[in-house]
Amino acid sequence: MVFRPINTSVKAWLDERRIILGNPELDNGFAEFSRHAQITGSFRTAETDRSLKYWLAKYETTQMQWNSLEGECQPPSMKLRAPKTGVNWLDATSFAHRYTNWLYANHINTLPTSAGAPGFLRLPAEAEWEFAARGGDAVEPQEFGLAKLPSDHDVSRYAWHAGAESASGRARLTGLLQPNPLGLFDMLGNAEEIVLEPFRLHRIVRFHARPGGYTTKGGHYFSAKNSLRFAYRREHAHFDVRSKGEKRVATVGFRLAIGALNLPNKDRLDETIRQWEQLPRAMIR
DSSP, X not given: OOEEEEEEEEOSTTOOEEEEESBSSSTTHHHHBOEEEEEOOSBOSSTTOOOEEEEEESSOOBHHHXXXXXXXXXXXXXXXXXXXXXXXXXXXHHHHHHHHHHHHHHOGGGSOXXXXXXXXXXXOOHHHHHHHHHTGGGSOHHHHTOSSSOTTSOGGGTOOOSSTTXXXXXXXXXXXXXXXXXXXXXXSXXXXXXXXXXXXXXOSBSBOSOOOSEEEEXXXXXXXXXXXXXXXXXXXXXXXXXXXXXOOOTTEEOOOEEXXXXXXXXXXXXXXXXXXXXXXXXXXX
């Protein structure tokens, strides 16, 4: 599994970058309207690089990767390079947990470290996912704020969508189309991707307090070409009354991120306390 470092341009441990995500259009505003979000990272890729980064998988998790952790390590196959779909939030988080266990036992040195402590695999936060999907620091601010790909970009070059000229009703192999400016493939279309947080409705500027089901981003292989957008977010149920158990949706997949502890040791705790004490005080009423 290949990961890309996503630069946040944040340097101090308790600082964060304020960004605007979502879609300024009113259609689907109850779920997707514009909002402020904050982003930062846990890792530095070099001692001379002070900017904090997070790591995001270059590709959607594939069927072959899924099978390998299930104990079915098979010879390389193009067919198994399609994204693993038909999963839910618990499946994805369980996969991240088991993969981290395997890495800690066999290849812990391949994981990035934060304050000397190795990271761990998890689902990306929604803000992390959308920041990276939009191109992050690799695009100009005006392009970052667009609801969709720039008008001079042919969506079919970047995303598998509905139609015989594209996905034709099934998930396609990962990495065959053009990557986004951060080198990430299939951020729009192919499999809609699960993120870490539960789904919340939009209440103008911020999300409503009530958590619901789990959230997916990016659209999928049955999405119409003109409906693919960075702000796309949908709610899915964890359980299904008809099957009397967990619910799974055929178009849903995921990609992983690498996270880290906020307070892995005393040095980081002391650094956090110092920075916290320098923050401006505000009255809490």
